[in-house]
Amino acid sequence: xxxxxxxxxxxxxxxxxxxxSTVTIQGLFDTGYQNFSAETAGVKTKTNRWGSAxxxxxxNLTFVVEEALGNNMKAGLLLETDPIAGSTQATGVWNxxxxxxxxxxxxxxxxGFMNNxxxxxxxxxxxxxxxxGGGYSAQFGRLSGANVIGAPAAVLPGANTAGARDIxxxxxxxxxxxxxxxxxxxxxxxxxxSAGNAAADADGQTQVGLNYNNGPANVSYAHSNVLANVNGxxxxxxxxxxxxxxxxxxxxxxxxxxxxxxxxxNFSPVSVDSRSTNIALKWQATPTxxxxxxxxxxxxxxxxxxxxxxxxxxLDYAMSKRTTAYVRWEDGDNDKSALTGSGTGKFTRxxxxxxxxx
Numbered sequence: 110x111x112x113x114x115x116x117x118x119x120x121x122x123x124x125x126x127x128x129x130s131t132v133t134i135q136g137l138f139d140t141g142y143q144n145f146s147a148e149t150a151g152v153k154t155k156t157n158r159w160g161s162a163x164x165x166x167x168x169n170l171t172f173v174v175e176e177a178l179g180n181n182m183k184a185g186l187l188l189e190t191d192p193i194a195g196s197t198q199a200t201g202v203w204n205x206x207x208x209x210x211x212x213x214x215x216x217x218x219x220x221g222f223m224n225n226x227x228x229x230x231x232x233x234x235x236x237x238x239x240x241x242g243g244g245y246s247a248q249f250g251r252l253s254g255a256n257v258i259g260a261p262a263a264v265l266p267g268a269n270t271a272g273a274r275d276i277x278x279x280x281x282x283x284x285x286x287x288x289x290x291x292x293x294x295x296x297x298x299x300x301x302x303s304a305g306n307a308a309a310d311a312d313g314q315t316q317v318g319l320n321y322n323n324g325p326a327n328v329s330y331a332h333s334n335v336l337a338n339v340n341g342x343x344x345x346x347x348x349x350x351x352x353x354x355x356x357x358x359x360x361x362x363x364x365x366x367x368x369x370x371x372x373x374x375n376f377s378p379v380s381v382d383s384r385s386t387n388i389a390l391k392w393q394a395t396p397t398x399x400x401x402x403x404x405x406x407x408x409x410x411x412x413x414x415x416x417x418x419x420x421x422x423x424l425d426y427a428m429s430k431r432t433t434a435y436v437r438w439e440d441g442d443n444d445k446s447a448l449t450g451s452g453t454g455k456f457t458r459x460x461x462x463x464x465x466x467x
Contacts, residue, residue, distance in 0.1 A: 136170040139163050141462015148455045162193045164460040165240040165435050182213035217285040225297050226318025226331040227275035227353050233329040234355035234368025236391040236401045241437040241460055242421030244387060244405040249419055250274040251407060253372040253383040254349045275333050275351050278314045291323025301336055325359040349374040349381060362393040382410040397427040416445040436461045
């Protein structure tokens with residue numbers, strides 16, 4: 110449920126007309142218990158934690174301000190913070206999406222820090238969102254290369270063998286088209302900085318998104334180029350390219366999901382070259398109980414052959430329209446090769462908890 114506050118502002122000094130701005134406060138809080146066991150280079154560790162955050166979805170508090178401009182146009186502002194549920198956090202308040210936008214018959218143009226089209230494809234491919242089991246969490250990203258949330262400042266050879274996510278980029282401009290019978294297209298661009306150092310220059314990005322949402326079928330495709338190390342350790346520009354293709358179809362109480370991704374850079378010798386595939390299922394067993402499963406495989410094309418895999422199960426029990434109890438289980442391997450210590454290795458994670466949306 111969204112809480113709305115209505116603010117009235119004078120539209121002009123010579124007029125008694127008013128322009129109306131709407132402020133919407135919304136969000137989600139997800140916390141519970143998590144048991145995590147891992148094996149690295151033959152050493153096993155176990156961790157139990159109460160108050161584990163965002164097991165199934167990202168805890169967030171979001172403010173949306175919107176004003177009607179006339180002629181079917183609107184201007185708006187979105188400010189979002191993603192706190193770690195149940196703990197303090199040292200990062201800034203607006204550590205997630207924050208942007209201004211203008212919308213109309215031309216679609217929507219946004220400036221700032223926005224979720225991108227790769228995230229849309231990743232969510233179309235499976236029912237676990239960005240939490241445990243989906244292959245797009247902070248613990249297990251299905252892409253290869255560096256994590257490009259925020260400024261992708263270190264797409265280096267062999268970086269982040271545990272996988273990566275492409276979710277958003279700082280200081281971007283993004284265009285979302287209007288919907289034509291369920292079909293939309295979008296563009297996102299971030300220009301490289303010109304400070305003359307790797308940390309500043311390694312964050313250019315371009316992205317194209319295509320989506321179809323009409324009826325029981327949903328299809329999404331994203332193509333992303335991340336420009337890295339313009340003046341850094343690579344001695345020149347390296348481009349990391351992501352492709353994500355996903356679809357799902359609902360028939361009766363069941364939804365079937367399919368997803369495919371590719372990750373590759375142009376630095377010689379090639380240090381990122383992988384493919385991932387997944388198949389997932391969601392079954393709405395009753396109006397309040399949903400059962401989910403996902404099987405994901407990552408095929409590394411390099412000599413090291415650091416293939417990865419993830420298997421997941423989930424159950425949601427809707428206690429109300431806004432409160433859900435959940436159970437999650439995932440089992441996988443971040444490095445199936447024989448290279449000792451090159452990845453986090455085998456792991457098993459179990460969680461149970463509550464999430465409340467408002």
